[in-house]
Amino acid sequence: MAEKGSTTKGVRTRFAPSPTGPFQMGNARTALFNYLFTKANKGVFVLRIEDTDRERSRPEWEEDALENLRWLGLQWDEGPDREGPYGPYRQSERAAGYRKRLEELLAKDKAYRCYCAKEELEAMRQDQQSRGEAPRYTGKCRQLTKEEVERKETEGRTSIIRFLTPSRTLVFDDLIRGKISMDTGLLGDFVLAKDLESPLYNFSVVVDDFDMAITHVIRGEDHLPNTPKQILLQEALGLPPVAYAHLPLLLAEDRTKLSKRHGDNSLTRFRKEGYLPEAVINFLALLGWNPGDERDIFRLSDLLKEFSLKRVQKAGAVLNLKRLDWLNGQYIRMKSTGELAELCAPYLEQANLLEEISKGRYRVVATGKQIGEKELSSVVALYQERLKRLGEITNLADFFFQEKLSYEATLLSWKETPPAKTQQALERVGELLGGIEEKDWNKEEIAKILLPAAEEEKDRGFLLWPLRVALTGREASAGPFEVAEALGRTKTFQRIEEAKAKL
């Protein structure tokens, strides 16, 4: 394990998720800001897995974090799957470093073993709280003599390792919040480790940040109270300080910290619903950071050029999902139809409307008909301006993939038009379209023929509405000309006939 903490010059940051649950929006935002700061400063971005809690840590949650980070495009330079000079990158694999430092603190009497039972401690906490004091360990086992310790050990009493917290006023500088001061006497003798092999968060973080030569710690504001503890530990171990930046929290509607209680905010959920990574990045970046002017569309590459911790907000930010929807729509519209088709295909497959035969070749499940990338593109293009999430394509474009449409006959009539009149309207549309040959079957040509006829009526909807409903079976959809083009000549006539039969 390299120890270059005090000599390394460049910026080194880490994002350190704990694999105890799905990767959340809050994790993504912290990762993003770390990434932006690091890359804006030509630094090295480290991914460290904080799995010291063996009971709760699961490999699948680690994989979930990696997968979503990759999806977002936040590539780390060193991590569990990318060995570097400071590995391994899972805390569960770094026991030697912890043991060494724990023994060192114990030997220097900067830490001590505590034999108090959990129940005892709980009672103590209750008591302190009832008297209006800050609940903290009183230091009962501090005074244990060597003999007492030996006796307890031979008795087989279990112990934990506590830090002998020095009492003083500690001041540190936060890159976002400025000077923060704290009376460390209020901290109590917090626990460093369950035993020499089982370090706890505050301790393992300090050891690893040094051993991995981390220069800047950028994390959520919820870690602000941990910072004095970690600084005290650095001092006790004789380690150099690191710079801190505490990001404002991501909040739910009720302005409390975002949590499971507020519903599923996992990245996997947003990914599955069809949010684009560039939209999520843009959304998250603007939650707590802004460029100082009125631009609001930023891709990762733009952010890299402009990001600065100086422009990071101090107050928490409520997640405004409507804004995410808007941004996602913006990015969907920026895609080429080919890209969009490729992005939508998995959703259509999942809805069992489509099967991929080979790359770019599909089979329509209901009809068995084969279609290529071009046809699929023409369908998704119909809804490019209407999609907020890719997943919505299945409900919007299903008419294209169905053999027969099911809708109420009354839907075919424009406003109060009686069925007989609607019948006539469809008749007329059929005649007009019949004049267009297969080779000329495109929306411009169709519009050229249909629009003047529709114009002759008092209301364009008289002809256009029944046609559109006949083709889509929907009250709301893309326009009739483009839908007719996408469906093709044969299918268009078939649907017009089916509509007439309904009336």
Place this chain on the structure above:
RNA sequence: GGUCCUGUCGUCUAGUGGCCUAGGACACUUGGUUCUCAUCCAAGAGAUCACGGGUUCGAAUCCCGUCAGGACCGCCA
């Protein structure tokens, strides 16, 4: 309860003593665009800058106090 942090439209925010009768974006309302929906365009409503006091010719911006909200107080991270 203690400690720490925070406080500009519903939400994200611009703003670092005069350009602020506070700007933008999302959401909302209304109107316009080849039927519908959406997009797009235009307009509108929406903030006594948490409150009170002070400094100043002048304060959202500086100082003091108050209040409110949040985070944390684990042998979780």
